[in-house]
Amino acid sequence: MFFTKMEFDEFIEMENIVPNKIIKRDYQINIFNSIKNKNSLVVLPTGLGKTIIAIMMVAYKSRSGKIIFLAPTKPLCEQHYNSLKELTTLEGIFLITGEKTKKDKRKDIYKKANIIVATPQTIENDIDIIDFENYSLVIFDEAHRTVGNYAYVSIARKCVGYGICILGLTASPGSDYSRLKEVIENLGIENIEVRTEDDRDVKPYIPERKIRWKIIDMPVEIKSIVVKIDEIIKDFLIELNKYYKISASPRRITKKMLLELQNRFHLRAEKEKGSIYNAISTVSALIKIYHLKEMLTSQGIESAKIYIKKIEEDKSKAGKKIRKNPKYIRVKNEILNIKPVNQKLELTKRILMKHFSEKENARVIIFAEYRDTIDAIINEINKIKGIRASKFIGQAKGSGNGMSQDEQKKIIKLFKDGFYNVLVSTSIGEEGIDIPATSMVLFYEPVPSAIRHIQRRGRTARGGLPGEVYILIMRGSRDEAYYWSSKRKEKKMLLQIKKLKDMIEKVALKREERNEKIEEKRRISGQSTLDTWI
Incomplete structure (x- = not known):
């Protein structure tokens, strides 16, 4: 028998496994x-x-x-x-x-x-x-x-x-x-x-895992700017309608739809010339403005300011097209002059201070989508007494800065040893890297993917220790849609797996029944031959 005993005590006892090493579950x-x-x-x-x-x-x-x-x-x-x-x-x-x-x-x-x-x-x-x-x-x-x-x-x-x-x-x-x-x-x-x-x-x-989502009301000043950004989006949607029939309502168009349209235009550009290039620059301008809106509503005013700087330095046709729009100029000035109060960041700081006051040896991972946001979070939370935070990002993309795998390993070791007690991570921390168990995970924004939501959540309440999960949601932003999307997808995923599992089991049962019938025919045929011979 492969198992040395079927009734396990505390540890798994199997041939080729070190005794008293793996706790039985x-x-x-x-x-x-x-x-x-x-x-x-x-x-x-x-x-x-x-x-x-x-x-x-x-x-x-x-x-x-x-x-x-x-x-x-x-x-x-x-x-x-x-x-x-x-x-x-x-x-x-x-x-x-x-x-x-x-x-x-x-x-x-x-x-x-x-x-x-x-x-x-x-x-x-x-x-x-x-x-x-x-x-x-x-x-x-x-x-x-x-x-x-x-x-x-x-x-x-x-x-x-x-x-x-x-x-x-x-x-x-x-x-x-x-x-x-x-x-x-x-x-x-x-x-x-x-x-x-x-x-x-x-x-x-399963250790106790408390999941708390925190709804943040969008400031009135931000709401006012969002209305003006929607007017810029409407201008570019009307222009895009010269080349492609599409709704001119900003609420009916998503960035994902625009990215798909951009890919379609690029494929057409390989065969066509002329107006298709104007269509490409218009849809590219739209994507950039949608991204500015996301930065402002989901990430905060500082992230929006950083992105405006990128638009100002953008030498592409799309960048020039945006800068020529009078409504954009007014929005730009408003964003650059607004008082930089980031409610998400302030809430993050309060959550961290409370958590560290209750847990002396706490370890926390903050997940954020954008590297600029990560830098802003690091700069602020490292001002809090007792917090030693490091960013944890993937390898360099294009001209940007990144971390090599050796640097990533070094940061993880320092986090495990307690030199750092907070990691502020992009999606690199979600899968494929051995990050020690944490006492808290904070989503700076929700993610629309069931896979990523489950993987982030699973970074806490491990190894028998309880954990907390905080999900920050800015009301009226894409955060709300992303949060409910991930919840729906997780539920749907379990239903789809069950459907596939049932399908596989039915196929296996039919195969088994077919094999039994073949075996029965062989047995009857063999018996018949034997009777004839006798």
């Missing part, structure tokens, strides 16, 4: 028993131990072949590599990165390794030098990425072709049914295991 055992011999997708919220389930699968499947453990980022690969080294007794575990290891050397590693931890890009590049016949399991972490042209897709196809057991892990596969179906089909999934924090076998292990 019923739902992890239940999931493992369901997935160990089937291509499976495990959907489990951030912080509930998807990695432990993966390690149990590695311990089990290592008896029958080699294993590949895939993760989308190098820091996450390093995290999984360290977990395997720490929690299993297995040998021949290798971490491979394409940049640091030449292909010839990697070929030798694939031959002698028992377990490979790598990014999908590395494995995809080496797909011709890996002998997949020797592999018993491939794990796809952040499996919701298995769509389109992402490297996971070609690797999954190879695994399905060789009949290798597949395990997909995700905190949230998204709410789009067709995308979910694509993930399931690409990974050859036969079984889906879903758990939420409300499930019976999960609830006993």
